[in-house]
Amino acid sequence: xxxxxxxxxxxxxxxxxxxxxxxxxxxxxxxxxxxxxxxxxxxxxxxxxxxxxxxxxxxxxxxxxxxxxxxxxxxxxxxxxxxxxxxxxxxxxxxxxxxx
Numbered sequence: 001x002x003x004x005x006x007x008x009x010x011x012x013x014x015x016x017x018x019x020x021x022x023x024x025x026x027x028x029x030x031x032x033x034x035x036x037x038x039x040x041x042x043x044x045x046x047x048x049x050x051x052x053x054x055x056x057x058x059x060x061x062x063x064x065x066x067x068x069x070x071x072x073x074x075x076x077x078x079x080x081x082x083x084x085x086x087x088x089x090x091x092x093x094x095x096x097x098x099x100x
Contacts, residue, residue, distance in 0.1 A: 024098045025081035032075035033064030036095055048091045056093070064092040073100045 024030065039045045040059035048065070049056065064080050067089040083094030 027081050027083045027094070028085055030070040030098060031064060031067040031080050031082055031085065031089070031092055031095075032070045032077055033080055033089075033092065033095070034066030034077050036062060036064045036078040036080055036097065039063045039093075045091065052087060052091070054091075054093070061093060062095045064095045065090070067092045075100060 035042060035044075037045075038060045039049065039056055039062075042063060042065065044065060045063050049063075062080075064078070064082055067080070067082070067085070070079055079098050079100055080092070080095040081098055082092035082096075085092050
């Protein structure tokens with residue numbers, strides 16, 4: 001029973017920290033991306049979009065490459081909120097940078 005209490009406290013601490021970050025996103029969870037930029041100027045973005053069969057109406061839309069769910073407030077690269085996160089972090093579309 002002594003093991004159960006610290007785990008519960010730790011879980012609540014992580015959830016409390018994550019909720020402050022993700023509350024900045026009204027489009028889903030916050031993401032931490034290795035690279036963020038316009039689809040038409042970000043190296044590799046056009047190749048990934050083409051391989052996935054994604055056609056963008058606006059090539060200047062901001063995308064994130066190599067993204068993972070942001071847990072807590074630690075992101076060494078660029079924290080963002082994105083409107084289309086359906087590609088397992090390979091590429092996220094419609095991103096907006098956020099501050100931590």
